[in-house]
Amino acid sequence: MDSLEKDLQFLAGGLAERQAQTDEEKRAAQYVTERLKPSTQKANMVDFPGLGTSRLLFPAYCGEFIVVSLVSFWWPTIAFFYGMVIFLAYMAEFIGYPVFSRLLPHYASSNAAGVSQSSTPFAFIVFTAYLDTDDNPLTRMEATLARFYLHYVVILAMVGVLAVCGIDALGAFYGRVHPHTDWMRWANMGLFTCFAIAGVLRAMATFDNPGANNNASGVTAMLHIADRLRENPIEHASVLFCATGSHFANMGGMRALLYDNPAVADTNNIYVINIEGVGAGSLHYTRAEGILHQTPCAPELVEAAAKTADDYDAASCAIHNRRTNAYLPLMRGARAISVLRLEDDGLPAHYGRGSDVCDNVDVAAIQQAALFAEAIGREVARSDAAVLHHDG
Numbered sequence: 298m299d300s301l302e303k304d305l306q307f308l309a310g311g312l313a314e315r316q317a318q319t320d321e322e323k324r325a326a327q328y329v330t331e332r333l334k335p336s337t338q339k340a341n342m343v344d345f346p347g348l349g350t351s352r353l354l355f356p357a358y359c360g361e362f363i364v365v366s367l368v369s370f371w372w373p374t375i376a377f378f379y380g381m382v383i384f385l386a387y388m389a390e391f392i393g394y395p396v397f398s399r400l401l402p403h404y405a406s407s408n409a410a411g412v413s414q415s416s417t418p419f420a421f422i423v424f425t426a427y428l429d430t431d432d433n434p435l436t437r438m439e440a441t442l443a444r445f446y447l448h449y450v451v452i453l454a455m456v457g458v459l460a461v462c463g464i465d466a467l468g469a470f471y472g473r474v475h476p477h478t479d480w481m482r483w484a485n486m487g488l489f490t491c492f493a494i495a496g497v498l499r500a501m502a503t504f505d506n507p508g509a510n511n512n513a514s515g516v517t518a519m520l521h522i523a524d525r526l527r528e529n530p531i532e533h534a535s536v537l538f539c540a541t542g543s544h545f546a547n548m549g550g551m552r553a554l555l556y557d558n559p560a561v562a563d564t565n566n567i568y569v570i571n572i573e574g575v576g577a578g579s580l581h582y583t584r585a586e587g588i589l590h591q592t593p594c595a596p597e598l599v600e601a602a603a604k605t606a607d608d609y610d611a612a613s614c615a616i617h618n619r620r621t622n623a624y625l626p627l628m629r630g631a632r633a634i635s636v637l638r639l640e641d642d643g644l645p646a647h648y649g650r651g652s653d654v655c656d657n658v659d660v661a662a663i664q665q666a667a668l669f670a671e672a673i674g675r676e677v678a679r680s681d682a683a684v685l686h687h688d689g
Contacts, residue, residue, distance in 0.1 A: 300524060301660045304332065304517040305576075309509035309655050317429040317546040318347050318404040325428050326407040329516060329540045333411030336523040337538065340411035345553035347406035347543035354398055354547065356496030358387045359451070359489045362458055366486040369458075373465035380462055384455050390547075391448065391589065393625040398547060406543040408550050411523065412536070419533040420678040421567045424522055424670065425551070426515030427544035427622045430508030431649050448588055451492060458485045509658045510647050514576030515637075516540050518667035525671060534678035544622055551625045561631050568598055568677055569633035571623035574645030575666035576658030578638035580611040582673070586627055586635065588617055595632030601676035602634060602669075609669040611636075618643055636670045638662065 307328055312321045326342050333340035348354070361383045369376035386396040409428070461481045507513075523538050530536075541550025554561070561567050582602040585591040593599075599613070606612065616635065626633040640646050647653035 301517055301521055301663055304520050305509065305513055305655055305658060305660065305663070308513035308516060309507040309653075309658075312507075314506060315428060315430045315508055315513075317351075317543040317549070318349060318406045322429050322542050323405075323407055325516075326409040326540065326542055329409035329428070329520065330411070332520050333409065333523055333538055336520075336527040337411030337413045337536075340409075343408045343410055343553065343557065344405055345408065345543075345549065346403035347549035348395075348398055348547045349402045349404040351398075351546040351549075352500035353497070354390065354401070356493040356500070357397075358383065358390075359493040359496060362455060362489045363486055363493065365458055365462070366482050366489065369462045369465060369482055373462045377459060377462035377466050380455070380459050384459060387455070388452075393548060393552065393628045395547070395552070406546070406549055408542055408553060409540040410554075411538045413526065413530065415530070415533060415535045417533050418535040419566065420531075421535045421537070421564070422531065422674045422678065423537045423539060423561065423567065423569045424519050424572065424674070425539045425541060425554070425569060425622055426519045426572045427512050427550065428516060428540045428542045429544050429546075429550075430506055430511065430653075431545040452589070454485065454488050454492075457481070458489075461485065506649060506651050506653045507655070509653050509655045510574050510576040510638075511645050511649065511653055512544075512573045514658055514663050514666075515571075515573040518572045518575050518663050518670065521664060521667040522671045522674075525667075531671075531675050531678050534674070536674070541622060548620065548622075548625050551622055555625065555629060555631075561626065561629075565632075567632065568595065568674070569623060569626045569631055570598070570670050570673055571621055571626075571633065571635040572637070572666065572670050573622060573635065574637045574639075574648070576638070576660075576663050577646035578640045578662075580609060580662075580666055580669060581614040581637055581639050582606065582611055582669075583616050583621070583623070583635040583637070584613045585615040586617075586621060586624055588620070591615060591617065592627045594623075594627065594634040597677050597680065598632060598634040598673060601673045601680065602636075604676055605669065605672040608672070609665055611669055614639065614643075616643075634673065636666055636673070638666065
């Protein structure tokens with residue numbers, strides 16, 4: 298318990314806040330690296346370029362559709378194909394593939410990683426938790442509704458713009474003019490202007506918060522697992538611990554991890570167990586994640602979680618209102634699952650609020666979540682070893 302309390306207090310008390318690509322985030326990565334050194338065979342910080350203007354990415358795409366609507370007044374065919382490129386790029390960005398965000402400014406960020414190799418590895422388990430903090434200028438209910446519905450509305454509006462361009466392009470080809478497309482274009486421009494203004498205001502509305510539950514608790518739980526595995530390793534499994542930076546900068550840390558380790562998304566016996574927001578609320582494991590499309594979590598991990606859930610009073614859930622640190626691995630086809638605590642509104646306790654301080658986090662809850670995540674890892678490694686022994 299003492300090490301749990303010490304880790305939590307340093308990350309959420311000593312650093313005050315850990316916004317992406319700040320000195321505080323780097324100090325947090327350095328601390329985690331030093332903590333992993335005694336518990337793993339090799340631990341180091343991995344620097345990577347993180348997107349520095351991630352909050353402006355959404356209003357930038359909305360601005361592009363304002364341009365598409367303007368161009369459609371004179372050249373609807375050009376506007377249609379231009380809009381289609383922007384629409385596909387937006388969808389790619391949303392599921393984790395950078396397109397135009399590659400062209401925006403990037404700044405230094407860091408992951409903290411430690412690995413222990415097994416002499417007989419039948420499974421490779423990645424325990425991960427994100428390092429940085431974010432803020433939420435909305436109320437909890439508004440945040441839930443915005444995250445759940447906003448992107449549906451934006452995508453429908455984008456499709457509406459493309460439909461208007463397509464109708465006018467066909468009309469120009471056949472020498473006809475549709476009587477209603479003018480006001481539809483103006484309506485689309487007004488809608489995307491509102492989206493862009495809202496996005497810019499959101500980017501400007503920043504509030505510091507210590508991020509005790511979100512996600513110092515997850516990092517603390519990951520470090521607790523590392524300490525336990527030093528004394529009692531998972532049999533027949535190599536283990537990687539990775540605290541990722543720049544999660545709230547377009548998932549930069551997890552993107553860097555997958556880029557440096559492409560086998561995570563391509564290999565059958567590699568499992569990602571994400572831990573976040575485990576300091577307060579009811580303990581859960583995810584069976585599916587995704588906002589626009591629910592991607593099932595790995596059946597092997599869900600089955601392992603279900604087998605051990607009763608021992609830790611954990612329930613299954615589907616996350617649809619935000620991107621966890623397991624979102625990107627799932628989108629890339631990796632075998633992943635999240636262990637997290639939720640309140641009744643489906644969000645972690647104190648999510649992005651000033652109340653996210655150490656006094657509102659239960660160290661015993663962090664320990665219970667860590668034991669649950671460890672149990673999932675042990676169970677999936679045991680199952681893989683049994684299958685391989687049987688096949689052999």
